[in-house]
Amino acid sequence: MSLTGISANRLELLQIAEAVAREKSIDKEIVIEAIEEAIQKGARSRYGAEHDIRVNIDPKTGETVIKRVVTVVSDDAAWDEEAGEEAPPGIMRLSEARRDDPKAQIGQVYEEILPPFEFGRVQTQMARQVVTGKVREAERERQHEEFKDRVGEIISGSVKRVEYGNVVVDLGRGEGIMRRDQSIPRENFNIGDRIRCYIYDVRRETKGPQILLSRAHGGFMAKLFAQEVPEVYDGVIEIRAVARDPGSRAKMAVVSNDSSIDPVGACV
Structure with missing residues (x-):
């Protein structure tokens, strides 16, 4: 992903977002949010x-707006400086704010538009990591949502x-084991x-959804019978229990729900 200069081509950002979203089968908005976060980290580094x-990136035009936000807090707002706790980013005490604006009030927000800037090598690498991580997280969530009901x-x-x-199987839009x-x-195999x-x-796990597959499970044989035996597929014959010694017997x-149909004969 190219993020060398956010001041350059606005449409390039949208093209990148669309390409990544299409490749990973996730929403373009998620990719745009990831790019916004990457640019934000690069700006804070600068x-x-x-x-x-x-x-903020306009999803239609690709126009990128970077702004610095300052929020006014009371003079007695506290954080534990002795414990090494730093002040939250972008805050200003009321007394300090009133030096420049005598009408400043607690909770007031000041915004300043910042100029576009070129990413350096370190910032580019950091941005790439942020976007890659966000996209991977969204891809994992999409896979879990898609397969959890299957x-x-x-x-x-x-x-x-x-x-x-252990056999790892490519399922097209996911990977099972x-x-x-x-x-x-x-x-x-x-x-x-x-x-x-x-x-x-x-299962939802930290490294991504685990899609667990089986060819030995009793349900596998039951589903195969449902595909191959019309009476089972139609619900005329019900499979009540399955016992397997996989590969042997x-x-x-x-x-049968229909007295005229012999369930054993139909399945054999």
């Missing part, structure tokens, strides 16, 4: 961390890599193989 710097479904994907018996104990014994798995859990308890 003007000083004690300033309250705010950045628990109990069969999904197709391709084998991305195999690590110590089939752990060794959830695979069928003696079933080996190579990178690029197409594979069908059962989503048995989706399996049993299902089925019941």
Whole structure:
């Protein structure tokens, strides 16, 4: 992502935001917010961390406004300086504010538009890290929201890599993992193989959503029967229980809601 000069091409920022949003399947507004935060950090690095710097990018024109905000507080507003606590950024005590503005009141806000500036090497690197982190966080949230309601479904994907018996599967808009104990014994996969798995859990973790897959789960066989046996798919036959020795044998308890249909015969 290029953020070398925010004073340059306004449309370039929008093009970057749209490209990243399209690539990661997230909202463009999230990318724009990330760029705003990156520019804000760069501005605070340039003007000083004690300033309250705010950045706004117009999502239609790409126009970027950087402003310094100062808020007036009472003279007895306190923070623990002895404990090393610093004053919040962008505040001014009432007595100090009235030196320049005799009519200043507590809670009054002053804004000053700052000129555009060129990012230095360190600021560019910092901005890139901020945007990358925000985009990755949004991508993880999008994946969790997309897959959390798909628990109990069969999904197709391709084998991305195999690590110590665990199979990582590319699901297109996400990545799932089939752990060794959830695979069928003696079933080996190579990178690029197409594979069908059962989503048995989706967990939100610090490193991103964990989409847990299985080919040994009882629900996998039940769903396969629902796809292959019309009476199960239509709900005429219900699967009440499944017991499996994956790769060896399996049993299902089925019941028919139509007395004219033999549930065992239909499934066999």
